[in-house]
Amino acid sequence: MYLEKQWYSLELKEKPHQNLFHIINLDINLLHFYLLEPTLGIGDPRYDNRIDFLAGFHGLEGIEKKVDSGDAKVGFALFATQMENVINFADKKLNMPPKSTWFDPQNPRMV
Template structure:
């Protein structure tokens, strides 16, 4: 569960006791670099003096995410970073076939759909 996530271990055993950082959302000493940017982005920010130290963590697996969600827990900040990002809104794919389930062939379903961004 939550205790097994890299971010929980980092927060509990490094950030809180050594740096007195207990609020990952609001502490101005914390910044986040999305994993898609790679380790080079972390190294560059440390080399430029923008950061004093950087930590890289493994991404949360889909299994971990589902287990935590199913147990009713809330993920820590920035742990649920997914890419690519949608430009905005939610994409909904709506099938317009009004045939009762199982009576339409696949071609009619494929030809009667639309996608919307809301």
């Protein structure tokens, strides 16, 4: 988490319940279920104008620039979604969370 020119590492106090582990064990879901929704009231990030997304190629510097310029109050950096997670969700016929499946480089025929 980047806030006021300082990076912080966030850690869960408790592990998610085992029954939910396959669904919630993505950084984007952990951020949503444990911080964005309960603390900021962000239900569906696709439709909430208080949240924005940066593609991974912008790096940490992109987050710092957005926060330091005042365009955002806080920024979060998440690990990239692994292909294994995408396959696991597909095998269980589950939808991936919004903005969790950005892949670089983009195939021009798929965009």
